[in-house]
Amino acid sequence: RMENVEEFRQYYDLNVFKVVSLNTQFLKIFEEVEDRVVIVNITSLCAIKPMGGMAYYCSGKAAREMYFKVLAEEKKNIRVLNYSPGPVETSMIDYIITQAVNENLKDVFVSFKKEGSLLKPEITANKCIKVLL
Incomplete structure (x- = not known):
């Protein structure tokens, strides 16, 4: 399954890139009230623990979790919860x-x-x- 690069791209497009894009737009809209913004990312143990047969899912969850950790580091006014x-x-x-x-x-x-x-x-x-x- 991992040999299908197009399928992998589609997975990342939906589960990583669109999430980043949505949050970028959300934060632009609510920039003036950033101190009241709470973002919840639904993550998984799979973000930090590899599971054979779940490469798309594990790597996608890891990418999202790190994105939100970096977002929290860069935007100190917002609260980010990576909820597993x-x-x-x-x-x-x-x-x-x-x-x-x-x-x-x-x-x-x-x-x-x-x-x-x-x-x-x-x-x-x-x-x-x-x-x-």
């Missing part, structure tokens, strides 16, 4: 379980599902809100 929600029960997990080529990766998520350790989206979203309040 944990293993969340989503269609991405189902895709990994049914389609992943990497058996170790598949096994990890199958065990998460069997053990009931996947989080419901609303649970982790509420935790994020509590952090922000």
